[in-house]
Amino acid sequence: MKDINSGILAPSGFAGSAVKTGVKNSSLDLAIIYAEKEARTVAVFTTNEVQAAPVIFSREQLKSDRIKAIVVNSGIANACTGEQGWLDTVEMAKKTASKLSLDKEQILIASTGIIGKNLPMDKIKPGIDQAAASLNKSSGSEIARAILTTDTSIKEKAFKFEIGGREIKIGGVAKGSGMIEPNMATMLAFFTTDIAIKTELLDAAFREAVAKSFNKITVDGDQSTNDMAAIMASGMAGNPEITEKGNDYHKFVRVLTELAEFLAQAIVRDGEGCTKFIEVVTAGVRTEEEAEKIARKIANSPLVKTAIFGEAPSWGRIAAAVGSASNNFSKSDLVIELNGNKIFGPAEKVYNFPKDILNQNEILINVDLNAGHASAKIWTCDFSHGYIDINTKYYS
């Protein structure tokens, strides 16, 4: 596997473009990712009951199994917009299909931005015209920029690897959840690959990669109305089509997961007001579900997050979060480590540790309950004055 210093348009068989519609003043704010020939496409969506029109629409569209283009706009999420929001989403798909000589059923739509505001279709429609007319192979980074909202940097990456002597490429692009900020933002991620693989195996591989990456990050515990991740596979790498879960499949899953992990971590590192990247690892838990619950409780604790922002090693807050999340362990078995230094336990022993232990940008919290064999890992960031500054602004 090799980093090819590229992004979403690296794999064979894809083109794209990004334009300024004016929704976000003078920034790029609409992008098309286009499969030149047929492609297999799978996607996952937010489970929030308050789903934006494009989420409901795209989930339906996938059933056609003939997706050829993804249209993404930023600035307005088209969420909580009622009947008009639905009509606007359908209109975006019709407009794109017409310009690209496709059927409406071949288009996915994703939106991100302000909730409760309708799309200015007089800006969106000319933007689609312009984007559809300017598809090319070199605008990967512009696509990465056009999907951003409160993010401060683009998030893109591509890897290549081999299967059966054929070079396979996977490219990806993501936008931050700010801090999973469902008012101005949302988590979006799009992938392309030229691997030849059956749709159901692409789906299984993608779900596994997403479970280990985007579903392991949390910034403030809130889930957006618009979250969506999708992958298109062109099959143009020329490898023998993957039709079973053998070595080739697992190799693909490994590379795809690594790419998804990179983008997921990039989202956290660019979290609203983030000054430190935090990895929480729980071990010795009775079940995986509980291990993840405890890790998320620690990762979402405002007390833990503000302490880390202040480089204050108040480990008691971690102990309290663990005990608050689970009763299936004994406090005398609990062990806490910070950045590899033993801090607490077992038998409630308190260790001396360097007081500047949090004086770095990457923080590792290890918690061992010594009650079982399950473990979990969650990535998050600290909680700073910057987060408050960003989130007290009102966008209307």
Next chain:
Amino acid sequence: MKDINSGILAPSGFAGSAVKTGVKNSSLDLAIIYAEKEARTVAVFTTNEVQAAPVIFSREQLKSDRIKAIVVNSGIANACTGEQGWLDTVEMAKKTASKLSLDKEQILIASTGIIGKNLPMDKIKPGIDQAAASLNKSSGSEIARAILTTDTSIKEKAFKFEIGGREIKIGGVAKGSGMIEPNMATMLAFFTTDIAIKTELLDAAFREAVAKSFNKITVDGDQSTNDMAAIMASGMAGNPEITEKGNDYHKFVRVLTELAEFLAQAIVRDGEGCTKFIEVVTAGVRTEEEAEKIARKIANSPLVKTAIFGEAPSWGRIAAAVGSASNNFSKSDLVIELNGNKIFGPAEKVYNFPKDILNQNEILINVDLNAGHASAKIWTCDFSHGYIDINTKYYS
């Protein structure tokens, strides 16, 4: 029911005192609440698995049904302190019993403050001597002060009311959870009353009052290692003993609940960095459990709390929190109101509303799912720069 402008020592049959042991430098930091004759005592405790020694100890002590004194120290929580922590708690009870000519089984102990640090018994023991020797009827407010940690003001209140022509008094004192801050703090509440009531009915009444007050507040969703609430009833009011859930019982529950609500709201209003008091009401939910889950999701959402701090009416964050907490409703039935103004729904209709709608100190969020008949109410506060300033400090 009448506010008698007093506190924990208002009811007949109780005395108390507060002293400076030196644990918290020059502040009052140890208090005794003492029943002059026999009293009936019930209590509730944190469900955190990582419980402090005094919590484990006091739960056991209650079984004696002969409690006569509660000793509370602030500054050090005696949590995560292992065998020595346990021995210190037992020693505190022994010392108090010896000074007051009681049995060790008649003492409850509560502690609040830093986790992971042992009590300096060379300061605590002389403090107990001094407090036991100076019991009086007029130090209610000093007791209220001695139990504080990061709180900025004392929280005390007493009511009187009549049952069968006899005057009944209930007094209470509480300390803030800061912002439920399990490192430096915890939620403690103590009540006294002179009502005559059977122990099991006192227990039922207290649990009902706690459920409607202290269990309805949240500041940052974290639960402490040391939370405890207790009530002692002296029976000295001379009313016919309450032995069944009749009118007198329900009258008592109403007044006790009102007192507990007052103290619970006072804790929130004094939450770390609090600038606005927030009431979240969910209605039209299928079950009470779900109604409370949704209300807590809104109340604990950093996005909602920072928006309210900034007076930014980003109601989309409330919609996203609701949809994130429940799938048992239809988004087209969702209705959101802010301070009595209709903002959103049904049919995803977005209303015009005054942009300064959050420009006041009391914020009311109403959410109606129109999916059932259950409702819930949660009190919380906003999320400010002050919260971060307080919680980035390190106490060791």
